[in-house]
Amino acid sequence: MSTPNVEKHEFQAEIKQLLDIVIHSLYTEKEIFVRELISNASDASEKLRHLKITEKEIFDKDLELEIKISTDDTANTITIQDFGIGMTKDELVKSLGTIAHSGSKQFLEALKEGGSKNDNLIGQFGVGFYSAFMVANEVKVYSRSWKEGESGHVWTSTGAGSYEVEEVEGQRRGTKIVLSLKDDDKSFAKDETIKEIIKRYSSFVQFPIKLNDEKVNTIDALWLRGKSGIKDEEYTEFYKFQANAWDEPRYRLHFSADAPLAIKALLFVPKENPERAGFGRIDPAVALYCRKVLIDSKPTELLPEWMRFTKGVVDSEDLPLNISRETMQDRSLIQKLGRVITKRFLKFLSEEAKKRPDEYQEFFDKFGFFLKEGVAIDMTYKDELAKLLYFESSAQEKGKKTSLADYISRMKEEQKEIYYITGQNRESIESGPYLEGFKARGIEVLFLYEPVDEYVMNNLREYEEKTLVSADQGDLKLDDVPQSSEESLSEDEGNALCSWLKETIGERVKEVKISERLVDSPAMALTPDAMSSQMRRMMQQMGQPGMPTEVLFEINPRHALMKNLNRQRETNSDLAKLIALQAFDNSMVAAGLLEDPKDMVSRMYDILSQASETK
Ligand code: ADP
Ligand code: MG
Numbered sequence: 001m002s003t004p005n006v007e008k009h010e011f012q013a014e015i016k017q018l019l020d021i022v023i024h025s026l027y028t029e030k031e032i033f034v035r036e037l038i039s040n041a042s043d044a045s046e047k048l049r050h051l052k053i054t055e056k057e058i059f060d061k062d063l064e065l066e067i068k069i070s071t072d073d074t075a076n077t078i079t080i081q082d083f084g085i086g087m088t089k090d091e092l093v094k095s096l097g098t099i100a101h102s103g104s105k106q107f108l109e110a111l112k113e114g115g116s117k118n119d120n121l122i123g124q125f126g127v128g129f130y131s132a133f134m135v136a137n138e139v140k141v142y143s144r145s146w147k148e149g150e151s152g153h154v155w156t157s158t159g160a161g162s163y164e165v166e167e168v169e170g171q172r173r174g175t176k177i178v179l180s181l182k183d184d185d186k187s188f189a190k191d192e193t194i195k196e197i198i199k200r201y202s203s204f205v206q207f208p209i210k211l212n213d214e215k216v217n218t219i220d221a222l223w224l225r226g227k228s229g230i231k232d233e234e235y236t237e238f239y240k241f242q243a244n245a246w247d248e249p250r251y252r253l254h255f256s257a258d259a260p261l262a263i264k265a266l267l268f269v270p271k272e273n274p275e276r277a278g279f280g281r282i283d284p285a286v287a288l289y290c291r292k293v294l295i296d297s298k299p300t301e302l303l304p305e306w307m308r309f310t311k312g313v314v315d316s317e318d319l320p321l322n323i324s325r326e327t328m329q330d331r332s333l334i335q336k337l338g339r340v341i342t343k344r345f346l347k348f349l350s351e352e353a354k355k356r357p358d359e360y361q362e363f364f365d366k367f368g369f370f371l372k373e374g375v376a377i378d379m380t381y382k383d384e385l386a387k388l389l390y391f392e393s394s395a396q397e398k399g400k401k402t403s404l405a406d407y408i409s410r411m412k413e414e415q416k417e418i419y420y421i422t423g424q425n426r427e428s429i430e431s432g433p434y435l436e437g438f439k440a441r442g443i444e445v446l447f448l449y450e451p452v453d454e455y456v457m458n459n460l461r462e463y464e465e466k467t468l469v470s471a472d473q474g475d476l477k478l479d480d481v482p483q484s485s486e487e488s489l490s491e492d493e494g495n496a497l498c499s500w501l502k503e504t505i506g507e508r509v510k511e512v513k514i515s516e517r518l519v520d521s522p523a524m525a526l527t528p529d530a531m532s533s534q535m536r537r538m539m540q541q542m543g544q545p546g547m548p549t550e551v552l553f554e555i556n557p558r559h560a561l562m563k564n565l566n567r568q569r570e571t572n573s574d575l576a577k578l579i580a581l582q583a584f585d586n587s588m589v590a591a592g593l594l595e596d597p598k599d600m601v602s603r604m605y606d607i608l609s610q611a612s613e614t615k
Contacts, residue, residue, distance in 0.1 A: 006166045011157075012098045014108055015130075019159045021111070022133050027122045030185060033131040034194060035201035037080045037177055039244060040129060041067045042205045044084025044175060046294040048146060051085065053293075053322045057148050060173035066208040069198070073189040076181045082207075083174035087143040092155045092165060096129060096141065104128055106279045113278070126246060133159040135188055136179035144171040204241040206292065221292045223266040223313045227254050239268045243285055243311035247271040250363060252312075253348045257340060261333075265341055267312040273366045275309070282308050286341075288334070289315040295323055301331060302338040304381065306374035307345070309367055314341060339380075346384045353388060353403075361401065364390050369452060376455035386460055391420070391453075394435060395444040398426055402446075404463045410444055411466075418463060420446035421471045422454055432590050433524035434472045437517025441478060445471050472526060472591065478517060489557040489566060497566045501553065504580045508551065515554035522561040525587040526552040551593065553584055578607050 011019065045065045051058060060083070068081040087095060099105055107125040122131075132139045137158055144152035152171025157163035179188075187193050191212055198209055198216050209217045222230065222238045239249045251269040267286060275282055285308070287297045292315065296302075302314065316337055323330045353360040364371075374385045390401035395410060407418060419438060423429035429447050438445045448454070457468050469476065489497065491514075498512040505512070510528075518524060528550055555562050561583065569576040582603055588594040 006164050008162055008164050009093060009097055010162050014099045015097065015104075016161055017111075018099075018104055018108060018127060018130055019133055022122065022127055022130050023159050025122055025134065027134065030131075030134045031188070031197045032126065032201075033135055033179075034188075034197045035241075036126060036128055036131045038067060038069075038198070038202045038205060038209065039241070041080060041082035041084065041175070042202075042207060043297070044082050044086070045207050046084075046297070048084045048174075049293060050295065051146060054324075055146075058146050058173075059144070059148050059150070060146075063173055066210060067205065069194060069209065069211045071189045071191050071194055071212060073186070073191075076186050076189045077178055078181065078188050078194065079176060079178045081174065081176040083172065084146075086145040086174045087141075087153075088145040088147065088150050089153045089165060089167075091145065092141065092143055092153055096155055097163060104130065106274065109279055110277075126244060130159075132177065132179055135181055135185040137182050138180040140178040140180075142168060142171055142176040142178070144173050146173055201237075202241065204238050206294075221289075221315070223254070223264050223289075223315055224292070230254075235266075238266070239311065242287070242313060243268065243270070245270060245311065249311075250359075250366075251348075251352065253345060255344060257344070261337055261340060262317040263314065263337065263340060264316075265312065265314045265344075267310050267314075267341070267345060269310055269363065269367065273309060273369075276366065276369065284308050285311045287313050288319075289313055290319040290321050290323070291315065291317055293321060295319065295321070299334065301334050303342060304338070304374065304378050306370045306378060307342060309370050310345070342381060343384070346381065346388070349388050350384075361390065364388075364401070369450070372450070372452045372456045376452060376459050379459075382460060386463055389456070392426060392447040392449075393444055394430075394439065394447065407444060407446065408464055408466060412442070415443060417467045417469045418446065419443060419469050419471045420448050420453075420457060422448040425449055433518060433521035433587070436519040436521060437478055437515075438471060440519045443478070473528075476517075487558070487563075489563060493566055494555075494557045497557075497562065497569070498555065500569055501555070501580055501584075504577050505553070505584050509553045509584065510550040512553045512555065514557050518554065518556035518559070521556060522559040523553060523555045523583050523587045525584070525591040525593055526554060527591070527593070528552065551588070553587065575607075575610055578603055578610075582607060 045067070048058075049065060052061070063083045065083055068079075070079045070081075071077070072079075099108070104125075104127055107121060107127055110121050110125060122134075139157055139159070141155040142152065143155070144150065152168045153165055154168045155163055155165050181188055195211055195216055198211065202209060203217060204220065204222060205217055206219055206221070208215050208219065222234065235252055235254075236248055239245060239252070247270055249268040250271045253265070253267045255263075255265055257263045274280075284298050284300055284303060284305075286299070286303055288295045288299045288302055303310070314337065319333065319337070320330065323334070349360075349363075352363070368390070371385050371388050375382045375389065378385075386404060388403075390403055392398070392400065393402050393407065395407075396402055404418065411418075421429050421432075421434055423432065426447055426449075429435060435445060448457070457470070460468060462468060488494075494514045498514065501512045502509060515524065557563075561579075565576055565579055565583075568579070582600070585594060585597075585600040585603075589597075589600075594600065
């Protein structure tokens with residue numbers, strides 16, 4: 001029976017799907033719901049602690065911030081109460097009825113990816129508040145916002161499709177969640193069980209946790225303690241608690257500084273990169289504290305955007321507690337703080353790269369993209385970041401990467417530039433025409449496979465005073481022409497062939513000339529601008545033409561095809577023309593420059609039929 005002031009709501013479709021999985025999952029570590037609900041209680045309390053600094057009017061202002069948990073093994077319930085910011089009616093509906101938070105969003109996205117092992121996914125992402133339904137057949141959420149003039153409400157659901165919201169009297173500020181446990185999960189109504197779980201998962205909560213009126217945690221700001229007294233497991237537990245993470249950290253950096261600002265920081269790099277797994281952009285997650293008081297759990301202006309993969313805590317005594325993003329002075333203070341931390345983090349990474357190169361390579365494979373993004377768009381750190389970049393190269397076996405510094409250390413004395421080629425993969429670069437001139441001269445070339453690499457090189461421009469040069473650039477001059485033992489067209493013959501080719505190909509080519517670079521291939525197409533084939537392909541995919549109007553065609557005077565062509569243009573000029581055009585189109589394909597292959601295909605058939613006629 002519904003009473004008039006009870007409102008019934010349907011869950012959003014995604015939440016229904018999520019609840020269905022949560023309720024029917026066989027996930028064994030159901031106890032994580034304790035951690036999730038305490039973490040929400042702690043978040044709400046942290047927010048209130050901060051509001052107290054910035055707001056005058058707060059309902060129930062003097063209520064102490066603590067987390068109260070009570071168990072009742074006769075009624076089979078567990079109750080978790082906080083005195084944090086609470087929720088208004090609208091907030092209850094929005095926060096608990098729609099997919100508002102990142103954890104469940106990631107969970108659902110992973111599910112769409114085709115994860116049939118749903119139980120496992122719960123463990124990987126956590127399902128936040130909804131984990132309560134793993135153990136409860138009914139959940140009641142009583143809540144009263146910190147805002148004056150709002151009334152209290154209770155939200156009730158069995159997790160099956162809908163929930164109800166009703167106004168309640170006499171509610172204190174904050175949230176009280178009552179779980180009626182399923183028969184199989186009655187053990188969670190036992191004091192000892194819960195005490196043990198709290199000890200395991202929630203040792204870093206910054207508020208007293210009272211279980212049946214007994215305080216069960218010691219409040220400890222790990223980041224303020226000395227490094228030497230902290231065990232690895234404590235760091236890991238803290239990371240999991242603070243970042244709401246399920247993996248182990250890959251790196252951690254715990255440091256303090258006194259100048260130019262008093263800082264204590266504890267940063268982590270996770271094991272996995274969720275952006276790479278396709279879970280969308282990560283929010284910044286290095287929380288900003290001032291003397292243990294949380295100021296902002298996701299400060300966007302503290303660290304540069306490319307550092308968004310890091311987790312942890314930064315605490316500075318020099319920040320005013322009522323810091324405001326609106327005032328210039330405070331903003332610049334936060335940015336100054338961020339610069340100190342970023343520099344220290346970069347130094348840490350470069351030390352790691354030297355000390356433990358294998359681990360660093362693993363890190364770079366997973367997180368290198370962020371460093372590259374930094375070089376490509378952040379002028380402030382690009383030089384330091386460039387030192388941390390690694391690429392495959394012609395001098396290294398497949399899979400092995402080199403830094404720019406190591407590349408330079410292998411350079412010959414007379415080499416002034418750092419060369420690179422972009423391509424889909426190693427095979428396509430090695431089989432293309434651009435590498436051979438460098439190979440013949442024993443010059444190392446970096447292999448770049450990712451679209452972002454192009455931006456990296458264009459923004460970096462040079463490294464240790466060596467210009468970075470794309471190897472498929474038209475105006476490239478390589479000294480020390482390799483002497484081929486094979487017979488070459490004479491200079492006159494070569495020049496004559498070039499002008500005939502120019503005439504035959506026509507408008508599509510700006511200039512035809514004898515190549516100084518080619519060794520094995522008959523010809524190659526080049527563009528005078530620095531934009532490489534990969535970049536052009538990308539622009540094409542984005543629907544921008546991006547095609548250069550000027551193409552250079554270089555021919556190899558030692559190659560049999562060119563020598564034959566030079567003869568045939570006199571003896572069989574029709575076939576010679578077809579071959580010339582085809583050779584040009586082939587080189588355009590290799591350069592990623594051919595827009596429309598229609599003509600090329602029909603011409604190819606022409607050539608094939610002529611070839612099949614000769615006996
Ligand atoms: P998350 O904590 O990752 O945001 P949850 O599923 O755990 O996701 O919670 C969803 C939302 O419900 C929270 O973002 C918050 O807005 C609200 N919420 C949950 N528990 C509480 C609480 N104890 N006090 C106030 N708001 C809460
Ligand atoms: Mg949560």
